Amino acid sequence: MPRDRLIGVLSGMGAGALWGLVFLAPKIAPDASPLLMSAGRYLAYGLIAAVLLAPRWSRVTALLDRRAWLALAWLSLAGNIVYYLFLVVSVHFAGIAASALLVGMVPVAVAVWGLRDADAPPLRRVLPPIVLAALAVGLIGWESVSREAGQRDTTSVLIGLACGFAALISWSAYAIGNSRWMARLPQVGAHDWSLLTGVVTGGFALLLAVPALLGSGGAWADQWARLAGVSVGVAILASIVGNAFWNQASRLLPLSLLGQLIVFETLFAFLYGYLWEGRGPTLIEIVAMTMMVVSVVWCLRAHRHTTEVIVDGDR
Numbered sequence: 001m002p003r004d005r006l007i008g009v010l011s012g013m014g015a016g017a018l019w020g021l022v023f024l025a026p027k028i029a030p031d032a033s034p035l036l037m038s039a040g041r042y043l044a045y046g047l048i049a050a051v052l053l054a055p056r057w058s059r060v061t062a063l064l065d066r067r068a069w070l071a072l073a074w075l076s077l078a079g080n081i082v083y084y085l086f087l088v089v090s091v092h093f094a095g096i097a098a099s100a101l102l103v104g105m106v107p108v109a110v111a112v113w114g115l116r117d118a119d120a121p122p123l124r125r126v127l128p129p130i131v132l133a134a135l136a137v138g139l140i141g142w143e144s145v146s147r148e149a150g151q152r153d154t155t156s157v158l159i160g161l162a163c164g165f166a167a168l169i170s171w172s173a174y175a176i177g178n179s180r181w182m183a184r185l186p187q188v189g190a191h192d193w194s195l196l197t198g199v200v201t202g203g204f205a206l207l208l209a210v211p212a213l214l215g216s217g218g219a220w221a222d223q224w225a226r227l228a229g230v231s232v233g234v235a236i237l238a239s240i241v242g243n244a245f246w247n248q249a250s251r252l253l254p255l256s257l258l259g260q261l262i263v264f265e266t267l268f269a270f271l272y273g274y275l276w277e278g279r280g281p282t283l284i285e286i287v288a289m290t291m292m293v294v295s296v297v298w299c300l301r302a303h304r305h306t307t308e309v310i311v312d313g314d315r
Contacts, residue, residue, distance in 0.1 A: 008252030009261065011245045016264025018242035022084070022234055023100055023269040024276055026091040029230045031223050034088035039208040040231035042080055045239040046202010052240075053195040060192050063185070069200075071181045076201040079174030080239070081208070086167035094160025096273035097147070101140045102164035104266030104292070108134050109172040114254060121302045129298035133263060136291035140270075143284040179250045179258060190247035198239060260299040263292050 026037065053060065064072075090099040108130055115123055182193060249258060267289055274280060281289070 004252045008249045008258075012249035012253065012258065012261030013264050015242045015245035015249065016262065016266075017268045018237045018245070019265045020100075020268030020272055022087065022238050023091060023096045024272050025230050025234050026088045027096065027276055029223070029227045030092075032227045032230075033212065034085050034092070035208060035212040036227065037088050037231070038081060038084045039205050039212040040227055041084065041234050041239070042201045042205035043209060044231045044235035045080075045198045046200075046205055048235055048240055049195040049198025049202065053192065053199060056192065060188065060196065063187050064196075068181070068185060071177070072196055072200045075174055075178055075181070076197055076204060078170050079178065080197070080201045081204050083167050083170040083174065086163040086170060090160045090164035090167060092160065093156045094164060095147075096269060096276070097140070097143075098157070098161060099164045099167070100266045100269035100273065101137050102161065102168050103171060103269075104137045104140070104263060105134070105168050106172050106175060106262045106265075108137070109168070110175050110258065110262065113172075113176055114258070125302040126299055129260070129295040129302065132291055132298065133260070133295040136288040136295065137266075139288040139291070140285060143282060143288070175258070175262065178247070182247060182250050186251075190251050191244045194240070194243040194247050197243065201239075257299060260296050263296055267292060 025041070026032075026034075029037065032040070087099060087103070090102070112130065115126065182188075182190070185193070188196075249261065253261075270281065270285065270289065
């Protein structure tokens, strides 16, 4: 595998490991509303991003035009604010496992869309691993929904699943749009693009802060401290570092391969969920997660073959 592609794959895996932490946040601060959690996380993200970008602000922003700023606005909404609102509601009502399984469908959506790219392998080569990933997610879904339905009323589970599906749509749109825009702006570094997204997201979080605080009620000091800790921790690990890893992967990998790597967010989310719940995976979950890993490796081999063909053709 070429060095750049290997770095891209490792960066995508690192992003998944850090993004998986966001599924734990609603469990660590269960008293915070989805609106308050989103406002807290992205206010922290925006402030940290602004501080890190401040020394290079003039130079970096000079590289952007009006269309790029509009792209940052909708990417910030789709990939951060809207996605996280739906995700928090989904975790509250359907649990970590069910939420993770729905977001785990992102690789399928992104990989199918990425087949339109010029550097994507033929459909016949990537269709089997895509189908395998979809079957794995469906298997985990059946196991997870069955377990959650026994602990919660059906209406709550359905609301959680609907919000999880909405989070899937929102994040798929972000993953595709972000990859496209980074390709259009090679002069902007992956880390700087992540920080710019953070600054814009922080601006939207300011708009959320007022209604979020008004609806928070009389929270205790320890609840505010827990929320602050979760917000800062998730902002640094998932938003700053995780997004930087993902943007690096977006720059180095074709979209059809990039989408497959999002599966690691699902795997790590399940791992963190097991640790939080103090249990191990069931046999069905083990089988499904194995299918996911096989799907990613299979897709990697399909892209490696495509790369070799391109290199030989150039000779």
